Amino acid sequence: MSPEERRTLFITAGLLFLASLVRVGWEARPTPPLLPPDTTAYAELIPATDSLLAEEERRQTPLGPGEQIDPNRDPEVELARLPGVGPALAGRIAESREVEGPFRRPEDLARVSGIGEATVLRIRNLLDLSDPPRAPAGSSGRGRGSEGVDVNRAQAQELEALPGVGPALARRIIEIRRERGGFREVEDLLEVPGIGPATLDRMRPLVSTGEPNVYLP
Numbered sequence: 326m327s328p329e330e331r332r333t334l335f336i337t338a339g340l341l342f343l344a345s346l347v348r349v350g351w352e353a354r355p356t357p358p359l360l361p362p363d364t365t366a367y368a369e370l371i372p373a374t375d376s377l378l379a380e381e382e383r384r385q386t387p388l389g390p391g392e393q394i395d396p397n398r399d400p401e402v403e404l405a406r407l408p409g410v411g412p413a414l415a416g417r418i419a420e421s422r423e424v425e426g427p428f429r430r431p432e433d434l435a436r437v438s439g440i441g442e443a444t445v446l447r448i449r450n451l452l453d454l455s456d457p458p459r460a461p462a463g464s465s466g467r468g469r470g471s472e473g474v475d476v477n478r479a480q481a482q483e484l485e486a487l488p489g490v491g492p493a494l495a496r497r498i499i500e501i502r503r504e505r506g507g508f509r510e511v512e513d514l515l516e517v518p519g520i521g522p523a524t525l526d527r528m529r530p531l532v533s534t535g536e537p538n539v540y541l542p
Contacts, residue, residue, distance in 0.1 A: 380402050383402050383403075383406070384402055384405045384406060384412065386406060387406070388406055388407075388451060392451075393451055393452060393453035394406065394407055394451060394452060394453060395452075395453040395454075396418055396422065396428050396434060396452055396454070397422055397427045397428055397454070397457050397458055398458070400419075401415040401416055401418075401419050402415075404418050404419065407448045407451060408447055408448060408451075409444050409447055409448065410440075410444070410448070413439075414437070414439050414440065417437050417438055417439060418434065418437050418440075421436060421437045425530065425531070426529075426530025426531065427457040427458050427530060428452075428454060428457065429454060429457045429488060429526075429527045429530075430454065430488055430527075431445050431448070431449035431452055431454065432445060432488075433488070434448075434452075473530070473531050473532045473533040474486075474487060474531055474532045474533070475532075475533050475534070475535035476498060476502065476508055476511075476514065476532050476533070476534060476535075477502060477507045477508055477534055477535045478535055481495040481496060481499060482495075484498055484499070487528050487531055487532065488524075488527040488528060488531070489524040489527050489528065490524075490528070493519070494517070494519045494520070497517050497518055497519060498514070498517050498520075501516060501517045507534070508534045509534060510534060511525070511528075511529055511532060511533070511534055512525070513534070514528070514532075
């Protein structure tokens with residue numbers, strides 16, 4: 326090999342070595358993100374995720390000895406802790422109390438779709454129904470035109486489905502409404518022998534008076 330060939334070989338090898346270094350350095354460089362990081366979104370996401378995890382952990386926490394759930398006031402995450410009640414059923418319980426009025430007996434929860442007699446028996450001793458709220462003015466069962474069992478039109482079988490009303494009391498309700506031409510206000514039911522303030526409070530969220538003088542005898 327001539328001196329000229331050796332010099333060319335050394336130059337080529339040097340250039341290849343330099344090219345290799347440049348390539349390694351280029352491939353090892355940190356790749357910048359296409360978009361700058363949204364630190365605000367990350368900051369909001371972290372507490373939201375922590376909150377969801379805390380709620381799920383709470384749902385999975387069994388009731389302690391003597392602990393009870395108030396189906397009229399407790400949030401859905403607490404309702405879901407009842408045995409046999411998951412998030413979906415807890416949501417329906419909360420919706421029912423808003424639309425149909427408060428629960429006054431364990432059996433009242435059977436009106437919620439998905440709750441049967443077996444579930445009521447399982448949870449009845451875990452419910453705190455010691456102080457059910459009164460139905461707000463204008464809600465189901467107060468005054469004329471509200472939703473609920475129309476005591477001016479209901480047959481005996483419908484009346485017997487109301488809390489605290491049996492066959493004898495249902496007959497008396499029908500007799501009194503015939504004598505007085507119907508009930509104008511829910512409070513008029515106090516004129517029926519056997520209906521006192523406590524019974525009326527249990528019935529109130531579930532009844533209405535519709536239009537007086539228009540009833541089935």
